[in-house]
Amino acid sequence: MVFTGSTGGGGRESSGGFTPAGDWTPPACWYEPKWTPAEFAEEFRKNWDIPHASGVGEAYRLSQDHYINGEPYEDFNKEKTGKGIWWESVRDEDRAEAGDPAAFACDARTFWVDNGEAPEVENAVTPEILAQLAYARIKVPDTSVTLAPGDATKVNLPTWAWLDNAEFDEVSVTASLDVGGVNIQATTTATPVALKLEPGTPDAETYPASGECTINADGSIGEPYAKGKADRTPPCGIKYLRSSGNGAFDLRATVTWEVAWTGSGGAGGDLPDGTFGNDQEVVVQEIQSINR
Template sequence: MLPGIAYAEGWGDKGAHGDSKEQGDLAGDTASASVEVEVTTSGSAEGGGSGRLTPVGNWSPPACWYAPKWTAEEAAQTRLDGMVDLSPQHDADNAESMKDKYIDGDHGAFNVEKNDKGYWWGAYKNPARLNDSASMECTEMPFWVDNGDEPPADIENVITPEILAQLAYEEIRIPEGTATLQPADDRLVVNLPTWVSLDDATFHPVSATASVDALGISATTTARPVGVRIDPGTDDAVTHPDSGQCPLGDGGIGQKRPAGAEGTPPCGVTYLRSSEATGPYPFQATVTWEVSWTGTNHPVPTDLPSGTFGTPQDVTVKEVQSVVR
């Protein structure tokens, strides 16, 4: 769950924060109008995975944002006592200002007479960036927004479908399938080309959807595999192609070695030195995923930064000795 920012004025969430839900649910502890993220997968392949995408470049979803958090009655029931108790911590002018805004308003304490007509909005922290100083930048005190109205224009980082799409990006889980090596990774030999492939039954598009039910907005972010970069785990190797970048083709990435095939594989590696002296090489096939999103009033897919994910696997390369008579 996404804990709200704790305010000295008594608007912080009380009690221990719960653990994140298995399905990636993001919500404020006391919010009835929560921000929810549900991880889904597309196609007929089984489920998603447990790996997170690493965005390409210096990019990350927002560290904090504002969204509906309390009904008027919830605010009155859970915040009034805390505000009164803590108000002596502040100077008289500040305490009086808070009292005027939240307790002696036109609609009673915390707008209770408008309970079904809007929400108090508050700050949320991104749980993946709790140690980031940027998560403390959402310092606006809770503010009221009537249903159907836009939040104040001068407040940045109010929740939108685009921000939801960025939050959903973090909730995407990538399958942790390993590359298929032929010959098998315990039968590799020096100077014999190794064919590398990744089956599209494992590396299929995956997506996550984020929504704010109270606002009726949502966004779906989808990642699609487009290629793989081969890292042999040693400089004593040659990749195929030379760039080490294998594109996505029919049936997946790379190609399984046909029976009796010789020559250079379309995607693969040739090891030039045995691993017997150093131990297994940490081979890794890192898949690049193109990411895009659609959402409320935004039906045309829009790109987000691509992401990468790779699962390392140890390979043993042997040297075959030939006898000349």
């Protein structure tokens, strides 16, 4: 299986993949076509090389019966060469290393599928499964918003926040599989649709009040500050009600990504939204006044 596209992020520097909404997660294990009869025979013998198989004689005998001696397969199905392919379970190694039990759920042993037939197991690769696997490999750019004032803002002064459409655009990953006559692919595309601001302190107000800044028609989020806008309320921004003292507040900016996919045979649909955010420090100072 091959993954191409935004597996390293696009636009700005990438930090990683986004978090799916709700409880949904991409498959932690799946089944995919892997071996021709000759290739599987070679792989089998490597795995069951006698010096490495000592102490597992019964398991070796049962596997020989299963794949070689006709119970149910005869000589790795070599007489069916070109008429099908051996399928193998695959797991997401990162989730396996993290101890996710879902990564070990695909426990069916290597099995044969004739050309034109569909495997009778859950999570056998289809365009939709490929789309979900592509989802897990999308890397999105860091969510570092532009602020005005930039270096430090003042108490009770609205701070404008925005993301430019030229630096923050849709990203996509294509997963493709071409093995033994099985040729399928799917492209999963994530599009930024909203920005949520969390000021890092309860002593602040957001614009809009929900903190959710929607995407503009041109793909940007918010509106850049410019001279002459000082008396206006920012469409996306924050007003801090107290200073950050000798430190800074951790402003969290989280972008929601809307996800859709298209695949072989005209298949397609939507996948759960994803979110990805970063923290950035904001220094808030008191406005200095002189009393006479």
